[in-house]
Amino acid sequence: MILGIIGCGAIGSDIALFADELDDIETIYLYDKVKEAENRLAGRIKKGRIARDIDELIERSDVVFECASQEAVYQYSEKVLRAGKDLVIMSVGALLDDELRERLAGIAKEKRCKIYLPSGALCGIDGISAARIGGLSEVTLVTTKPPESFGRKDEERVVLYHGPAREAVKLFPQNINVAACVSLAGIGSDKTEVKIVSDPVAARIHHKVLAHGRFGRLRAEVENMPNPKNPKSSYLASLSAMAILKRIIDPIQIG
Numbered sequence: 001m002i003l004g005i006i007g008c009g010a011i012g013s014d015i016a017l018f019a020d021e022l023d024d025i026e027t028i029y030l031y032d033k034v035k036e037a038e039n040r041l042a043g044r045i046k047k048g049r050i051a052r053d054i055d056e057l058i059e060r061s062d063v064v065f066e067c068a069s070q071e072a073v074y075q076y077s078e079k080v081l082r083a084g085k086d087l088v089i090m091s092v093g094a095l096l097d098d099e100l101r102e103r104l105a106g107i108a109k110e111k112r113c114k115i116y117l118p119s120g121a122l123c124g125i126d127g128i129s130a131a132r133i134g135g136l137s138e139v140t141l142v143t144t145k146p147p148e149s150f151g152r153k154d155e156e157r158v159v160l161y162h163g164p165a166r167e168a169v170k171l172f173p174q175n176i177n178v179a180a181c182v183s184l185a186g187i188g189s190d191k192t193e194v195k196i197v198s199d200p201v202a203a204r205i206h207h208k209v210l211a212h213g214r215f216g217r218l219r220a221e222v223e224n225m226p227n228p229k230n231p232k233s234s235y236l237a238s239l240s241a242m243a244i245l246k247r248i249i250d251p252i253q254i255g
């Protein structure tokens with residue numbers, strides 16, 4: 001399988017290094033708007049090739065990973081899907097744009113390819129997706145961070161926001177990928193509640209997903225270590241992208 005990676009930053013590098021060790025991966029095409037980032041990553045992997053441009057990356061790859069930015073999702077997704085290639089999107093927040101999401105889903109259906117959205121820095125997305133089929137009455141995402149993460153000096157727990165996910169991502173754009181992921185898996189960004197909390201007791205970024213529905217009740221919590229390559233990214237986000245790659249390759253699918 002030939003892999004294409006758009007974005008050679010923290011997540012793109014983690015995926016490339018992982019894929020480089022997999023027998024099923026033949027070649028890894030790299031593309032970044034910053035040439036230095038492409039060169040740096042290409043120098044660290046055995047199977048890496050720098051794509052001449054985005055068109056070459058798309059043409060040569062079987063699966064394309066977007067690990068760049070929301071801007072990149074707008075720029076390249078349609079091209080990838082029109083070429084009939086599967087696409088993994090890390091900058092999930094872009095898909096809260098209903099017009100973009102529906103347009104991309106329509107192209108993927110027409111071209112018989114898939115758009116994969118990794119669970120990112122969250123746990124419990126598998127449960128939310130399954131529970132949605134039987135009917136979900138409530139989904140809440142509670143994100144708790146140390147005050148410094150918000151540039152604050154709180155000495156006690158402060159709820160900074162409580163309301164719909166669609167509004168939360170405008171006020172706290174750094175929360176956009178997790179809010180988008182839980183919303184898209186469940187009941188959408190107007191019905192999903194988001195709570196954002198500054199807590200001096202918190203040592204790490206903590207996400208809690210709570211859901212009620214016909215299935216029963218769900219509570220999934222994760223405390224994330226930062227990605228050593230980019231402290232703003234959780235390491236679990238990279239691991240979830242690697243898990244999607246395994247899912248694409250492996251004959252046995254779990255969950």
Ligand SMILES: NC(=O)c1ccc[n+]([C@@H]2O[C@H](COP(=O)([O-])OP(=O)(O)OC[C@H]3O[C@@H](n4cnc5c(N)ncnc54)[C@H](O)[C@@H]3O)[C@@H](O)[C@H]2O)c1
Binds near residue numbers: 010032037233
């Ligand atoms: N789904 C999740 O839970 C989750 C978690 C963390 C990060 N993310 C998202 O994944 C993306 C990558 O994160 P990262 O930590 O690797 O970031 P990063 O800043 O370490 O790397 C991004 C790389 O992409 C390149 N890039 C950006 N826009 C581009 C464009 N339009 N065309 C080509 N190259 C472009 C940059 O030059 C940079 O090298 C971000 O959008 C981030 O928000 C998602």
